[in-house]
Amino acid sequence: MSNILEIKNLSVEFPTRRGTLKALNDVSFSIAAGEVVGVVGESGAGKSLTGAAIIGLLEPPGRISGGEILLEGRRIDNLSDDQMRKIRGREIGAIFQDPLTSLNPLYTVGHQIAETIVTHLPMTWSQARQRAIELLESTGIPAARERIDHYPHQFSGGMRQRVVIALALAAQPKLIVADEPTTALDVSIQAQIIELLKKMCREQGAAVMLITHDMGVIAETADRVVVMYAGRVAEIGKVRDVIHSPRHPYSVGLMGSIPSIHHHVERLVQIDGTMPRLTAIPPGCAFNPRCPQVMERCRIERPDIIQVGTSQAACWLHETKEAS
Amino acid sequence: MSTERPLVEVHDAARWFDVSAPWLERVLSRKPRSILRAVDGVSFSIRKGETLALVGESGCGKSTIARMLVGLYPLTRGSITFDGQPISNMQGRSGLALRKRLQMIFQDPYASLNPRWRVGRIIAEPMLAHTDMTEQERDDRVDVLLTQVGLHPSDQSRFPHQFSGGQRQRISIARALAVNPEFLVCDEPTSALDVSVQAQVLNIMKDLQRNLGLTYLFISHNLAVVHHVADRVGVMYLGRIVEIADRDTLFANPQHPYTRMLLSAIPDMTGQGRKRTPVAGEVPNPLNPPSGCTFHPRCPFVRERCKIEAPATQNFKGVEIACHGVAEGWPMQV
């Protein structure tokens, strides 16, 4: 399967008066057509920034300082604003966390969806309107024919997120970037939205980049997962592998610290300390001050991404193992 | 099992908010009064040393009941007693003595500490209000408290914004423990924290409970966290408790349809292909709740009676549950 999205050695910098901060440092991964890749990490790990860089919505003064972003083999990181605007919507669809601010409160839902369609596809307004009704129906909004003329504030939170999904998929993009799409929703709605996202993306054969801090959502939705730490990739692998046999000590700690409803432990696994701020990333491996298995090499040399079984981890532990 | 009186007893507690439009507007547009029944008849008790968790989605009233328990909201109806004394009486001298014994930890680590005060002053504030310790005594106690929550005594001269979310939550805990309370109400204390930080805070809370003999009321929307910390669990929906049971009983054998729906809706890390009760609909507007059993529009087992009559809470083999179907033994298999 060919790759819809390829990120190669992506670096993002923020020049500030205190010096240049490297918010993303040499990030690489890819997403194939029809695949759902989860990007997981804690606050400040850089996952939302990766999504913003792909969509071309990095907030200045942030800028891409290295690497490439390829959409179906074509570079998109060096395009002008105009060119990027054409791609957004048609080839890349975006779903953000807050459905309230993702929709324009002054226009009806139908108008916004139809507008996206008409901008990117060769349809007339009435054809676009019909397609919008179909989209709303397929996202499970009852009485779509009437509700298409409602305004965003007339929908509840979960319904609004369905509208946002419809909007993102309206022009049939090949890549969907979803940044915390269910975090602001109730648990019972979360489940519905996850199901919907999976179904619709599979129907359209879109590649999905699902950014979230919630491993549970990733477990239910994604095929592979990228674990990020301090602007770098710690581990990449199939979801089942990373959850049940994580290779990177950070992933190990992360999986162990998540409480489960199936088994009971007295104490949750605890990683002492906190993720370093961008201004204070240690040399070598960014995780080394907190790593229970740290070696001398980790403090000096940043680890390469090493293949470990079916996963890849940026950790010297595994090179030593392979060598021996 | 001891027969001593529970530490906290809540009986038919209710809190209604009048959110009507101003008088003139109501008269002109002939609108009726709007009452938000945030909590509408909740009863439970908590034993000394145990952790009761209240879990539910938005609009269920769990945060409101937490605030009622510490006297931030007066009751519209019902009673809450702490060690036999009514909480409604928290004013004045006797109220101060009562307040010393129960404290609260809030959800937002960024808003629950005064950004202009130093950490030492923040933690010492309860001591100033309740004791007549000297400055040196207070200083020493602040050192002890900071160490207890895993921070450093030198942190007391710094400001909240110099700490991370998880550290601020620990400062909140230290402040709550300053005058040795017996009962802590924790309103979503880890919801705003990253997963690994949450693990640290939950571990500390459990350690403290064991070492200091604390009793917790733990509010959360996260069932996995609740599973980790609670002894007993109460499930709330639109201002009422639908089920209370021991933790293991509730998770292994949930009775109320809403509880079952919640449990099957949780994104789960370990399972794939497990049985799910179909998830339907959304939480209705609390200003306009459905008639009878408020869950009936979403219930897969709904019958006529559910639409008319609200079910009373009954005790079934140690589980308190409010559901006609369970009470009458309707077949409710998936």
Place this chain on the structure above:
Amino acid sequence: MRAALSKFWDGDLAWSWRHTPVAIVATLTLLVMLIAAFGADWIAPHNPFDLATIELLDALKPPVWADDGTTKYLLGTDSQGRDLLSALMYGTKVSLLIGLAAVAGAMLLGVVLGLISGYAGGRIDALIMRVADVQLSFPAILIALLIDGVARAVVPGDMHEVIAFPVLVGAIALAGWPQYARTVRGSTLVEKNREYVQAARVIGISSPVIMFRHVLPNVLGPVLVLATVHLATAIITEATLSFLGVGVPPTSPSLGTLIRVGNDFLFSGEWWITIFPGAALVLLVLSVNLLGDWLRDALNPRLS
């Protein structure tokens, strides 16, 4: 002390100041005017109010660069032979004193009332805000004229000069407090529901202590910006009142008085008597306004 100063210099506010040319220029201008005003007693070339030093023969002399000017009177003299430069310095002092006092008074009254109004809510809030609303519907000048008129009617003639200052300051302060009250009330309403205030209530702290020790430090930010803008307004209000003749007594003229007095000579060719005080007033108010603008932008929350 040094540590605090160097920390301030390294801070965001000082950095913003250093990189905003307008702010630097405005601050320097204000500094010069402040020194000239409050150091007038020592650095003014003449004392225009000491009748002994005034020479009537030197009346209506033009500024130094004009044909008839001398270096003795750099900016010329008025109809009584008083040095204009010195009069300007003393006048600026008067204007500034009244302006600062009025701002302080309005701030004190407004902040306290706004705090109580926002925290107490209910009837007290409604009462205070209605009073503020009513007062805001009157122009400040009118209120000041009203108070001044009442004062003059009530107080015997020889006391007028003594009470002129307090009445003037009081009038401008009374005209200006609603702005502070409204701003503080708004911020208080927000802070009141924040969790650190709820935490204080749970601990058992009394309401007045919460208001003044918890909420007040957190609502003062916008007040500072408001005060700089209000200073400019207060100075202009005082100048207007003095121009109308109901402000400061003529024995200690402010910039407004000087403008009024000089106005009579504008069309007979002695332009400097009114233009220089006018320019000084404009410069003063402009500097204060620009500084206030910068402060408002600099204090805006940015990316953390």
